[in-house]
């Protein structure tokens with residue numbers, strides 16, 4: 001049986017390209033520029049010149065590159081997927097931008113007809129190839145003296161805008177301003193001195209200023225700092241601009257990536273590790289590969305290793321300014337501490353920076369973890385902001401140093417400190433343990449308070465809360481509600497038992513019993529507080545129950561503890577009880 005060739009309806013292919021491959025028909029100009037530059041590279045003589053002319057719904061791109069012979073025109077231009085830029089084994093050839101053999105088709109996104117007039121530098125006559133979007137083409141002799149190629153498009157209806165002079169100039173500038181050829185649009189030069197980060201400058205200060213201006217022009221902000229990037233294995237050079245404003249770490253960092261000096265895209269993701277969300281890069285890479293749409297980087301081992309190297313460059317910049325320019329580091333940390341903290345979870349150098357430079361909330365005011373550890377060798381930390389707020393004054397007054405580990409990453413960071421210094425001992429605060437440092441009353445006072453204590457315990461019995469009287473600072477605090485971690489666990493268990501069916505209740509009950517019955521939450525009444533002292537002195541006829549319950553409720557509220565329905569009910573009752581007491585003076589006995 002005779003073999004036959006596939007029949008291709010170009011309209012279907014172009015439709016596929018435009019809907020599913022390319023993000024926008026604007027890419028047509030990039031593809032034409034790319035072919036012109038590749039042809040110049042293939043010819044290998046001189047810097048090469050690409051001229052773009054516009055006007056009257058027409059676009060013309062001319063290059064002085066290698067050109068095509070009549071045979072090549074038939075095989076290369078008229079065969080979809082055929083490219084001169086692959087080697088015998090079908091691998092993309094290193095020096096060229098193109099590789100797939102479909103780029104020229106993108107011209108059909110904006111035109112129904114593509115005309116190519118070309119003359120090969122290797123000899124032969126000039127030819128004109130005319131391809132139609134319907135899928136046919138013709139080849140005829142043409143007039144052309146110099147080797148090179150001219151591609152002409154006439155805008156299809158609705159696409160005139162895309163071929164208009166200002167749009168073409170914008171596109172050429174966006175895609176091609178760093179190209180290593182002389183590119184002009186309607187006589188106006190588009191290319192200049194190449195990548196701004198490689199341009200020579202008389203001194204570092206002026207170079208820095210020039211790069212800041214480049215950043216302002218590109219991104220509209222003056223960078224907090226500029227970091228040079230260089231990854232030889234990927235032929236990558238460029239700069240990272242440190243953002244002068246805080247950004248949420250979830251913000252997708254998008255970078256401007258050039259491949260062989262042609263813009264790949266302005267919003268390339270995945271170039272830096274996730275934690276480096278505080279930097280925007282502009283890079284040019286010779287070895288990274290594009291996806292077929294040429295709008296993103298192809299995810300391969302090289303990209304992974306580039307990501308790692310770039311992360312390393314940013315990390316080293318941080319370590320360097322920590323050593324040489326602490327004020328700059330502090331400023332940076334104020335802006336981007338979340339990112340740095342995220343890094344510190346995996347990186348000892350970053351952990352040292354956090355330890356030495358970042359201020360934490362502590363019971364003795366804001367200070368770095370290093371300073372805190374120096375002052376409070378046996379210090380404690382809380383794992384939530386509420387707990388810190390609740391206990392920092394009390395802990396501070398007892399001489400127990402307390403640091404707030406309640407914000408994002410902080411507990412993990414504090415727990416990781418032994419990785420940089422094995423002698424570090426900061427432990428979690430167990431609130432109940434605080435009470436052990438409170439002063440006991442003298443035995444005579446204790447004895448006198450017995451009847452009151454008995455009444456107070458009855459008042460809180462149903463709430464599962466113990467009552468003790470202690471003498472502690474700050475005196476302004478009437479009462480403190482303390483739960484230890486064990487007590488909290490048991491409380492959750494008790495709630496689960498209430499909600500569970502019989503079988504589970506039995507199991508959970510057994511668990512509860514196994515973890516022991518001591519250590520209930522405590523209401524610690526502060527004997528040093530004048531109001532509390534008056535409450536403990538209330539006689540039998542006094543409003544002991546509502547007063548104790550009110551102190552309980554106030555301690556819960558002040559400590560931002562969750563209120564169970566029973567707590568709310570008691571709080572209500574105590575309020576009404578005290579109000580009644582205040583309004584109806586009790587009958588004289």
Ligand SMILES: Nc1ncnc2c1ncn2[C@@H]1O[C@H](COP(=O)(O)OP(=O)(O)OP(=O)(O)O)[C@@H](O)[C@H]1O
Pocket residue numbers: 031034035036039063065066067068076077082083084085097098099100101102103104105148149
């Ligand atoms: N301006 C030009 N000068 C010389 N040859 C050209 C020119 N434009 C296209 N060609 C030839 O036509 C072939 C097909 O071009 P096309 O743009 O479709 O694919 P490509 O550039 O090889 O790959 P890609 O799809 O990645 O762009 C090229 O490989 C090249 O040989």
